[in-house]
Amino acid sequence: QQKVQQSPESLIVPEGGMASLNCTFSDRNSQYFWWYRQHSGEGPKALMSIFSNGDKKEGRFTAHLNKASLHVSLHIKDSQPSDSALYFCAVSGNSNNRIFFGDGTQLVVKP
Amino acid sequence: AQTIHQWPVAEIKAVGSPLSLGCTIKGKSSPNLYWYWQATGGTLQQLFYSITVGQVESVVQLNLSASRPKDDQFILSTEKLLLSHSGFYLCAWSLHINQDTQYFGPGTRLLVL
Numbered sequence: 001q002q003k004v005q006q007s008p009e010s011l012i013v014p015e016g017g018m019a020s021l022n023c024t025f026s027d028r029n030s031q032y033f034w035w036y037r038q039h040s041g042e043g044p045k046a047l048m049s050i051f052s053n054g055d056k057k058e059g060r061f062t063a064h065l066n067k068a069s070l071h072v073s074l075h076i077k078d079s080q081p082s083d084s085a086l087y088f089c090a091v092s093g094n095s096n097n098r099i100f101f102g103d104g105t106q107l108v109v110k111p
Numbered sequence: 112a113q114t115i116h117q118w119p120v121a122e123i124k125a126v127g128s129p130l131s132l133g134c135t136i137k138g139k140s141s142p143n144l145y146w147y148w149q150a151t152g153g154t155l156q157q158l159f160y161s162i163t164v165g166q167v168e169s170v171v172q173l174n175l176s177a178s179r180p181k182d183d184q185f186i187l188s189t190e191k192l193l194l195s196h197s198g199f200y201l202c203a204w205s206l207h208i209n210q211d212t213q214y215f216g217p218g219t220r221l222l223v224l
Contacts, residue, residue, distance in 0.1 A: 032210055043201050043215030044155065088155065092209050098170065099209045101155040 002027045004091050006102035014110050019076040021105045023089030026070065031093030033065055035074045036101075038086045047074070047087075079109045113138040115216040117202050123222045124192050132187040132219050134202030142204040144185040145213065146177055149199040161185060162208055197223045 003026040013019045021035075032051055038044040050056045050063040050072065062075045072091075076083055086106050092099040114137045124130060136142050146158040159177035161167045167177045174193060178186045185202055200219045205211040 034212060036213075041218075043203075043218050044213075045215070046212045049212060086152065090213075099157060099213070101157075103154045104152070106152070 002030070002091065002098070002100045004089055004100045004102040006087075006089050006105050008105060009103070010106040010108070012108045012110060013079050015079060015081060017079050017109075019079050019083070019107055019109070021074045021076075021087050021089075021107070023072045023074075023091075023102050024070050025072070025089075025091045025100075027091075028067070028070065029093070030067070030070075030091045032091070033063075033072045034090040035061075035063060036088040036090060037083075038088065038104075040085075044088060076107075079107075081109050081111050083107060084109045113142075113204070113214065115202060115204060115214060117200075117216040117219050119219060120217075121220040121222075123224065126194055126223055127191050130187075130189050130192050130196070130221070132200055132221075134185040134187075134216055136183045136185075136204050139183075139204060141182060143206070143208045143211075144179065145203040145205070146185065146187050147201040147203060147215075148173070149201060149218075151198070153198075155201065158187070160208060192223045194223050197221055 007022045034049045035047040036044040050065045056063045060077045064073045086104045088104050089102040116135045118133045144161045147155045157170045161179040175189045202216040203213040205213045
Protein backbone atom coordinates (compact mmCIF):
# COMPACT_ATOMS: atom_id res chain seq x y z
CA GLN A 1 0.00 0.00 0.00
CA GLN A 2 1.29 3.45 -0.92
CA LYS A 3 2.69 5.50 1.97
CA VAL A 4 2.89 9.25 1.66
CA GLN A 5 4.76 11.03 4.44
CA GLN A 6 5.20 14.75 4.90
CA SER A 7 7.70 16.73 6.89
CA PRO A 8 7.84 18.77 8.93
CA GLU A 9 4.51 18.34 10.76
CA SER A 10 4.46 22.05 11.43
CA LEU A 11 6.50 24.99 10.30
CA ILE A 12 6.72 28.61 11.42
CA VAL A 13 8.32 31.14 9.06
CA PRO A 14 8.51 34.93 9.25
CA GLU A 15 6.61 37.04 6.75
CA GLY A 16 8.75 37.39 3.64
CA GLY A 17 10.65 34.21 4.40
CA MET A 18 10.97 30.93 2.49
CA ALA A 19 8.87 27.91 3.50
CA SER A 20 10.03 24.45 2.40
CA LEU A 21 7.71 21.45 2.65
CA ASN A 22 8.72 17.88 1.94
CA CYS A 23 6.89 14.73 0.88
CA THR A 24 8.11 11.18 0.32
CA PHE A 25 6.13 8.37 -1.29
CA SER A 26 6.72 4.63 -1.42
CA ASP A 27 5.33 3.38 -4.75
CA ARG A 28 7.82 3.77 -7.62
CA ASN A 29 4.95 3.47 -10.13
CA SER A 30 3.51 6.80 -8.94
CA GLN A 31 3.07 9.26 -11.78
CA TYR A 32 0.99 12.25 -10.65
CA PHE A 33 1.71 14.61 -7.80
CA TRP A 34 -0.11 17.60 -6.36
CA TRP A 35 0.14 20.09 -3.56
CA TYR A 36 -3.11 21.16 -1.94
CA ARG A 37 -3.72 23.91 0.58
CA GLN A 38 -6.50 23.96 3.15
CA HIS A 39 -7.43 27.00 5.21
CA SER A 40 -9.19 26.31 8.47
CA GLY A 41 -12.85 25.32 8.04
CA GLU A 42 -12.64 25.12 4.24
CA GLY A 43 -12.19 22.40 1.65
CA PRO A 44 -8.68 21.88 0.22
CA LYS A 45 -7.72 23.70 -2.98
CA ALA A 46 -5.15 22.48 -5.47
CA LEU A 47 -2.06 24.72 -5.52
CA MET A 48 -0.14 23.02 -8.26
CA SER A 49 0.55 19.74 -9.97
CA ILE A 50 3.84 18.26 -11.12
CA PHE A 51 4.20 15.19 -13.32
CA SER A 52 7.81 15.35 -14.60
CA ASN A 53 11.12 15.31 -12.76
CA GLY A 54 12.56 18.74 -12.07
CA ASP A 55 11.16 22.09 -11.00
CA LYS A 56 7.85 23.74 -11.77
CA LYS A 57 7.34 27.36 -10.81
CA GLU A 58 4.03 29.19 -10.47
CA GLY A 59 4.41 32.67 -9.03
CA ARG A 60 5.83 32.40 -5.50
CA PHE A 61 5.43 28.61 -5.47
CA THR A 62 7.98 26.12 -6.78
CA ALA A 63 7.46 22.36 -6.77
CA HIS A 64 10.33 19.93 -7.21
CA LEU A 65 9.96 16.27 -8.15
CA ASN A 66 12.58 13.53 -8.03
CA LYS A 67 10.90 10.20 -8.81
CA ALA A 68 14.11 8.21 -8.34
CA SER A 69 14.40 9.54 -4.78
CA LEU A 70 10.64 9.15 -4.22
CA HIS A 71 10.53 12.78 -3.18
CA VAL A 72 8.49 15.85 -3.98
CA SER A 73 8.79 19.25 -2.34
CA LEU A 74 7.11 22.64 -2.30
CA HIS A 75 8.89 25.92 -1.71
CA ILE A 76 7.03 29.12 -0.98
CA LYS A 77 9.01 32.28 -1.55
CA ASP A 78 8.16 35.59 0.15
CA SER A 79 5.66 33.88 2.48
CA GLN A 80 2.59 35.88 3.44
CA PRO A 81 0.30 35.53 6.49
CA SER A 82 -2.42 34.40 4.07
CA ASP A 83 -0.22 31.38 3.24
CA SER A 84 -0.86 30.09 6.77
CA ALA A 85 -2.75 26.84 6.19
CA LEU A 86 -2.52 23.04 6.17
CA TYR A 87 -0.61 21.78 3.13
CA PHE A 88 -1.09 18.32 1.68
CA CYS A 89 0.93 16.34 -0.78
CA ALA A 90 -1.15 13.98 -2.98
CA VAL A 91 0.13 11.11 -5.10
CA SER A 92 -1.58 8.89 -7.67
CA GLY A 93 -1.04 6.89 -10.84
CA ASN A 94 0.38 4.10 -8.74
CA SER A 95 -0.27 0.37 -8.66
CA ASN A 96 -3.60 0.81 -6.86
CA ASN A 97 -4.80 3.56 -9.19
CA ARG A 98 -5.89 5.48 -6.12
CA ILE A 99 -5.00 8.88 -4.84
CA PHE A 100 -3.20 9.07 -1.50
CA PHE A 101 -2.76 12.15 0.66
CA GLY A 102 0.00 12.79 3.17
CA ASP A 103 -0.69 13.76 6.78
CA GLY A 104 -0.13 17.42 6.06
CA THR A 105 2.21 20.21 7.15
CA GLN A 106 0.74 23.06 9.19
CA LEU A 107 2.36 26.28 8.03
CA VAL A 108 2.20 29.45 10.12
CA VAL A 109 3.56 32.68 8.66
CA LYS A 110 4.23 35.24 11.41
CA PRO A 111 3.81 38.93 10.53
CA ALA B 112 -17.82 27.60 -14.11
CA GLN B 113 -18.29 24.49 -12.01
CA THR B 114 -19.69 24.81 -8.52
CA ILE B 115 -19.89 22.18 -5.83
CA HIS B 116 -22.41 22.41 -3.02
CA GLN B 117 -22.57 20.27 0.11
CA TRP B 118 -25.39 19.95 2.58
CA PRO B 119 -25.85 20.32 5.45
CA VAL B 120 -23.05 22.67 6.50
CA ALA B 121 -22.87 21.02 9.93
CA GLU B 122 -24.69 18.36 11.93
CA ILE B 123 -24.78 17.23 15.53
CA LYS B 124 -26.17 13.70 15.77
CA ALA B 125 -26.61 11.03 18.40
CA VAL B 126 -24.78 7.70 18.32
CA GLY B 127 -26.98 5.12 16.62
CA SER B 128 -28.97 7.66 14.60
CA PRO B 129 -29.06 7.66 10.77
CA LEU B 130 -27.18 10.13 8.59
CA SER B 131 -27.45 11.44 5.08
CA LEU B 132 -25.00 13.94 3.57
CA GLY B 133 -25.37 15.35 0.09
CA CYS B 134 -23.24 16.84 -2.64
CA THR B 135 -24.24 18.49 -5.93
CA ILE B 136 -22.00 19.52 -8.82
CA LYS B 137 -23.19 22.14 -11.26
CA GLY B 138 -21.61 23.10 -14.57
CA LYS B 139 -19.88 19.79 -15.30
CA SER B 140 -21.46 16.80 -16.97
CA SER B 141 -20.44 13.25 -16.05
CA PRO B 142 -17.91 14.22 -13.38
CA ASN B 143 -15.97 11.65 -11.38
CA LEU B 144 -17.13 12.10 -7.78
CA TYR B 145 -15.49 11.33 -4.45
CA TRP B 146 -16.24 11.32 -0.74
CA TYR B 147 -13.44 12.01 1.73
CA TRP B 148 -13.29 11.98 5.52
CA GLN B 149 -10.95 14.16 7.54
CA ALA B 150 -10.33 14.07 11.28
CA THR B 151 -9.67 17.53 12.75
CA GLY B 152 -6.34 18.71 11.33
CA GLY B 153 -5.75 15.28 9.87
CA THR B 154 -5.16 13.69 6.52
CA LEU B 155 -7.77 13.15 3.82
CA GLN B 156 -9.06 9.60 3.61
CA GLN B 157 -10.83 8.70 0.39
CA LEU B 158 -14.04 6.78 1.20
CA PHE B 159 -15.84 6.27 -2.11
CA TYR B 160 -15.58 7.21 -5.75
CA SER B 161 -18.04 7.12 -8.60
CA ILE B 162 -17.45 7.20 -12.34
CA THR B 163 -21.07 7.27 -13.41
CA VAL B 164 -24.68 7.23 -12.21
CA GLY B 165 -25.52 4.16 -10.16
CA GLN B 166 -21.90 3.02 -9.91
CA VAL B 167 -20.01 3.53 -6.63
CA GLU B 168 -16.74 1.97 -5.51
CA SER B 169 -15.84 1.66 -1.82
CA VAL B 170 -12.26 2.45 -0.86
CA VAL B 171 -12.38 1.89 2.91
CA GLN B 172 -14.95 0.23 5.15
CA LEU B 173 -16.21 2.65 7.78
CA ASN B 174 -19.84 1.48 8.13
CA LEU B 175 -20.85 4.09 5.57
CA SER B 176 -22.46 3.76 2.17
CA ALA B 177 -22.68 6.02 -0.85
CA SER B 178 -24.99 6.35 -3.80
CA ARG B 179 -25.11 8.35 -7.00
CA PRO B 180 -28.77 8.74 -7.93
CA LYS B 181 -28.17 11.45 -10.54
CA ASP B 182 -25.23 12.54 -12.68
CA ASP B 183 -24.68 15.61 -10.54
CA GLN B 184 -25.49 14.19 -7.11
CA PHE B 185 -23.54 12.06 -4.61
CA ILE B 186 -25.01 10.93 -1.28
CA LEU B 187 -23.19 9.56 1.78
CA SER B 188 -25.25 7.75 4.39
CA THR B 189 -25.39 5.31 7.26
CA GLU B 190 -28.18 3.68 9.25
CA LYS B 191 -26.32 3.90 12.57
CA LEU B 192 -23.74 6.50 13.48
CA LEU B 193 -20.69 5.69 15.59
CA LEU B 194 -18.62 8.13 17.65
CA SER B 195 -15.77 7.51 15.20
CA HIS B 196 -17.82 9.01 12.36
CA SER B 197 -17.24 12.50 13.73
CA GLY B 198 -15.14 14.65 11.44
CA PHE B 199 -15.18 16.71 8.27
CA TYR B 200 -16.75 15.17 5.17
CA LEU B 201 -15.64 16.47 1.82
CA CYS B 202 -17.07 15.86 -1.62
CA ALA B 203 -14.84 16.35 -4.65
CA TRP B 204 -14.89 15.96 -8.41
CA SER B 205 -12.28 15.45 -11.12
CA LEU B 206 -12.08 14.99 -14.86
CA HIS B 207 -10.17 11.69 -14.81
CA ILE B 208 -10.68 9.14 -12.06
CA ASN B 209 -7.95 9.30 -9.39
CA GLN B 210 -5.45 10.77 -11.84
CA ASP B 211 -6.44 14.38 -12.02
CA THR B 212 -6.73 17.50 -9.91
CA GLN B 213 -9.51 17.12 -7.36
CA TYR B 214 -11.89 20.03 -6.76
CA PHE B 215 -13.30 19.97 -3.26
CA GLY B 216 -16.54 21.28 -1.87
CA PRO B 217 -16.82 23.36 1.31
CA GLY B 218 -17.39 20.26 3.47
CA THR B 219 -19.85 19.15 6.14
CA ARG B 220 -18.74 19.09 9.77
CA LEU B 221 -20.26 16.19 11.72
CA LEU B 222 -20.20 15.74 15.47
CA VAL B 223 -21.53 12.48 16.86
CA LEU B 224 -22.35 12.48 20.58
